[in-house]
Amino acid sequence: MTDASTPSIVRKLIDQQLNFVAHGLQLKDDDNLWDLGMTSLTCLGLMLSIEETFDVELPEEVLKESTFRTVASITEAVDAALEGVLAER
């Protein structure tokens, strides 16, 4: 079975943008994506795919480059948004 935890999905989405696996790179949770080839446009695509995949709307305050720095920071933002959605229900 595939791992459906937030960090694992986040990794997959990052990989769609930055193609680390094909290049044999093991991405750590606190690796800085901006040092590993992320650009404003890949960040934009990552943000859109994250929102679509998790079916969440990230709050405007977190729509900034620092949110998309690491697997950990993205996971944190996504989990917070997911909790917000649950709280509303």
Add this chain to the structure above:
Amino acid sequence: MVSESAERPQQAELVIVGNGALGLFLAQELTERGAGSIAIVGPSTSETGASRAAGAMLGCFGETTTESLRTDASRVRFELGVAAHDRWPAVLDGLEEFSRTGRPLLSAPDTHVVLNSIGGELDTVNYQAIRAALDEYDKPWQEVDPHDIPGFNPRLDTRSLSTMHLPTEGAVDARGVMEALERKLRAAGVSFVDATVSRLVSSDDVVTGVELEDGRVIEGQNVVVAAGIQSEALVRTVSEDIDLVPTFPGLGFAMIARRSGGDPFRSVVRTPNRGFACGLHVVPQGGGLEYYGATNRLVDTISGVTWMADVRFLAQYSMQQLDERAASHEVLRWLSGNRPVTLDGFPLIGWLPPAGLYLMTGTYRDGFHCAPLLAEHVANELQGKPGIIDPMFSPTREPIATRTVEWSINEYVEHNLAAWFETGAEAAPQMTTPQLTEYYRTRCVQLYDQLNIDYALGPDILWYTQGSLRGARRVSRYLRKHGGTSTPRPETARVGSGDAR
């Protein structure tokens, strides 16, 4: 002046939200027709509004670009300007007696359009487009010697390559016109409510009035939202489900300066529209004052701030391209305002689904000029008469398509190159124009890929979208719902496939 208490009606037949050019001209049109009571609601400071920051060039031909007449939809839009232009002599006749500026409201009767070499190829093609449009519409123009333009004194390195005179296209004093209009409307019994509307009030899908920030309600049989860039948010207070074409704030900066010496400008002197913006221009204001404008920057949030970069841009290029002596002019006022920019670039004019609610906005860079014409149209619609402009501008339309993605990419490249050269890029062997072209092209192709849309955007919206996560999200969400499905982009859009147009 009417007293404060009399200024606050609880009811009016028509409530106009917004005290900019669109709201005031609409009120004038209706009072002249003897229509019923009108309340105009808007803060007297108008901080983030566009009208009081406008250069108020009465320009339609001076604004022409290669895009203006390329499609039927753009032509309809262009002809709004042509028709609006004819309204202005009568408008000014009716306002002059209410003006207290001591100067004519028509601050310049004519325009010189200058082609210089700094704005890139975009300037040249737009300059040619202006001429072609003038000829097509049989309007007068003449090639002139730039040395004969009063006030025009650019630095040698940006001297004019060609200059044309448009004898019938001038500018008005925007701030003088707004004051005169308000005075005239007050005299005609229109109520001005110095307040901000916090939400529209409705019951059973009918809009019945507006609620002010202090909680008071003003009831109206009809409500017209003409609140400029704030309009979309206001409409959303009645229902999130109204499917409006999105609008974005086009923050603009301009300055009014007192001339300290040398020959004053006596006409509008401007470049063609260029590099995402409305071209550099000077508009004489009378009394030794000159308006220098203007920047245009699509932003996430509505504000009245001024960017340091925009101050530099305007000051430096005014000295360089218009008049060297501007360096010692005294800046009397800094103006900033938000143009209401729509996703497809066309205005939003029409009734909305909740009965009793009408929207007029989305006028971008010529709303001042078009206001009297739009007022006539909206007054007709409010009175149940046939409108005078095409119904295609309905606010809940599908976005109007005027270009292919490939075309849009080329336009984006051209605008970036124009901005690049205007802002002073130096020649370097490792960065030639074709390389720059390829850089912007690659970036734009990648942007379309990431947005996953096939609706082709204008260069200004693209520029905003590539630099703003919020903007990108709004654009992509809206377009995935409307004509921007995830179908693949046309075959023609490929990285590095040749030169820009």
